[in-house]
Amino acid sequence: MRPETISEAQAARQLQRTTVLTAIFSVAFVSWAMALNGYGGPYEQGHVAIFVAITVIACIFCLTHLPAAAFLVMGIVMSVFLFCCVASGNPVFLAIAVNTTFVTAVMVRVLSNNYRAFVQLVASQAEASRLSDENARLAHTDGLTGLPNRRYFFQRLDELIQDSTANNTRFALAIFDLDRFKPINDTYGHNVGDRVLAETGRRLAAFASADVSVTRLGGDEFGVLVRSPGPPDEIVAFCDGICSALQKPVLIGDIRVVTGCSGGLAKFPRAGREANELFDRADYALYHSKEHRRGVSTLFSQEHEDAIRAERAVEAALSTADLVAEMEMHYQPILDTATGEIALVEGLARWTSPTLGRVPPNRFIAAAERCGMIHTMTLLLLRKAPADCARLPPAMGLSFNLSAHDLASPETMVAILAAVRTCGLNPRRLTMELTETALMRDFDQAKASINALHALGVKIALDDFGTGYSSLGYVHRLPLDKIKIDRSFMTDIDTDRGCSLVSTILDLCQNLGLDGIAEGVETVDQFEAAHRHGCRYIQGYIVGKPMPIADLLQTYCSASPTKQWPLMLAMAG
Numbered sequence: 001m002r003p004e005t006i007s008e009a010q011a012a013r014q015l016q017r018t019t020v021l022t023a024i025f026s027v028a029f030v031s032w033a034m035a036l037n038g039y040g041g042p043y044e045q046g047h048v049a050i051f052v053a054i055t056v057i058a059c060i061f062c063l064t065h066l067p068a069a070a071f072l073v074m075g076i077v078m079s080v081f082l083f084c085c086v087a088s089g090n091p092v093f094l095a096i097a098v099n100t101t102f103v104t105a106v107m108v109r110v111l112s113n114n115y116r117a118f119v120q121l122v123a124s125q126a127e128a129s130r131l132s133d134e135n136a137r138l139a140h141t142d143g144l145t146g147l148p149n150r151r152y153f154f155q156r157l158d159e160l161i162q163d164s165t166a167n168n169t170r171f172a173l174a175i176f177d178l179d180r181f182k183p184i185n186d187t188y189g190h191n192v193g194d195r196v197l198a199e200t201g202r203r204l205a206a207f208a209s210a211d212v213s214v215t216r217l218g219g220d221e222f223g224v225l226v227r228s229p230g231p232p233d234e235i236v237a238f239c240d241g242i243c244s245a246l247q248k249p250v251l252i253g254d255i256r257v258v259t260g261c262s263g264g265l266a267k268f269p270r271a272g273r274e275a276n277e278l279f280d281r282a283d284y285a286l287y288h289s290k291e292h293r294r295g296v297s298t299l300f301s302q303e304h305e306d307a308i309r310a311e312r313a314v315e316a317a318l319s320t321a322d323l324v325a326e327m328e329m330h331y332q333p334i335l336d337t338a339t340g341e342i343a344l345v346e347g348l349a350r351w352t353s354p355t356l357g358r359v360p361p362n363r364f365i366a367a368a369e370r371c372g373m374i375h376t377m378t379l380l381l382l383r384k385a386p387a388d389c390a391r392l393p394p395a396m397g398l399s400f401n402l403s404a405h406d407l408a409s410p411e412t413m414v415a416i417l418a419a420v421r422t423c424g425l426n427p428r429r430l431t432m433e434l435t436e437t438a439l440m441r442d443f444d445q446a447k448a449s450i451n452a453l454h455a456l457g458v459k460i461a462l463d464d465f466g467t468g469y470s471s472l473g474y475v476h477r478l479p480l481d482k483i484k485i486d487r488s489f490m491t492d493i494d495t496d497r498g499c500s501l502v503s504t505i506l507d508l509c510q511n512l513g514l515d516g517i518a519e520g521v522e523t524v525d526q527f528e529a530a531h532r533h534g535c536r537y538i539q540g541y542i543v544g545k546p547m548p549i550a551d552l553l554q555t556y557c558s559a560s561p562t563k564q565w566p567l568m569l570a571m572a573g
């Protein structure tokens, strides 16, 4: 019998049956042997004696793991055999009886020892398998939240893919990520951060069911797998429900912590048939939520598929591009309203690909960041821009954009610092524009990079201010010089709310001794409003669009400049 094919109860029944059969066979065997003893001469009787003794020993040996049966054989057969030997009165048979008794006694001892060792072996195997189950459970559990972990998530995902492929069913994969979690960790410490995560885990666990597996993927990221998810509206509503549950305030002692939560969602098989593909697409949808619709979840759609294809095309073109030849810098003037002069220009990268034509900087910068080329690109631009700007009047500065990736990489920063030192432009004329994203990614690394730049005399501007999160928390902890108010604020500066936002930011700049620069100023009304609120520096189409250096020199720096700022300032009052 193969042990793996029978249950424990069946095995126990089989063993019992063996014991009963042993008793019956023993009686039959010894009766037969004793009956044979009545025939033949001493040789034949001697043979019967050997036959009985050897058979009993062999049976005991074979029944080592079933001692009850072994002892039955021994008890039944040996008692009758010994009785007959003694009863015969023959000294040879007596000697055989004594001999066999000694041998069987030793056999009993050996059998007991072996059986004890066997029982111990079985027990230790059971313990080992319990421990390995426990290990497997721990290996699949996240210590902080008690939820299943990333490993479990991907194992379950593989199972679902197999199941759904075999049965032609659907399932959904969702990823949730807390917004503003990092600043909470930075501000209140890891202890509070951990408790926020634990509470998030508890809330998420409430959504688990036979069809819904919830897991912590790591950090502030959670994964959910939903079997038979229903129509798109339903599953998106379900995920939105998770987002709202996770962004309810968390109370930790006196601290009331509010995090946001965004989700991304991909459905099998529409968004992909492989684990990585599905995960990447849910992640893409999550990124989309974070960029455009925080606080809710986004379902990966055909539109996203097209966007990914377009991004891949940019990445492909970029990887074969001759960047030195294809890239150039345009410069946008920034006006100092106090002097009526152009105080500095912002360098903005332009790329004309032979295959794709003009690609907007937002797209190629993001693509370069994704495929690890931003380092090369930043350094290339950091050679071009100062070379161009050497032609500007000495009072005019250059503002240069750094990517979040540049700031986070110590090697890139070393190269950037070296480029600044050798670029030929006085570092004091240079401003580096950084976004909050760059600071949030790794605050300590960003701070070290900023300090190193500052030490060279380079000024630091916080770009797109107001579009990120936790801005204020960072502003006073870094040696910043300027804040660039994002252009989204300019569009509604004529509303009460927009107006008070801009004036609040400008007050903040004044209190911290920073220069405020209004970006994206397009109309005279916006110009006036910004100026009225005390904004000294103005950048936007009303001052000038980004243009090649030659045009900039021609328009703003020639003997007879074509723009007349005093006129504009007079208009602004």
Ligand code: C2E
Residues within 6 Å of the ligand: 332, 347, 348, 349, 350, 360, 361, 362, 365, 381, 401, 402, 403, 433, 463, 464, 487, 519, 520, 521, 522, 539, 540, 541, 542, 546
């Ligand atoms: P940004 O740093 O916020 O740059 C300002 C963007 O606003 C520029 O877009 C500029 O053309 C545009 N702009 C300026 N004035 C106005 C206005 O009055 N109205 C409107 N609607 N837009 C205005 P651009 O050149 O397309 O650059 C987009 C983004 O690409 C930049 O945003 C920056 O984040 C990134 N970028 C551009 N060049 C570089 C670069 O050399 N390095 C890095 N790392 N990023 C760059």
Ligand code: CA
Residues within 6 Å of the ligand: 346, 401, 433, 463
């Ligand atoms: Ca900028």
Ligand code: CA
Residues within 6 Å of the ligand: 463, 464, 484, 486, 487, 519
């Ligand atoms: Ca900006």
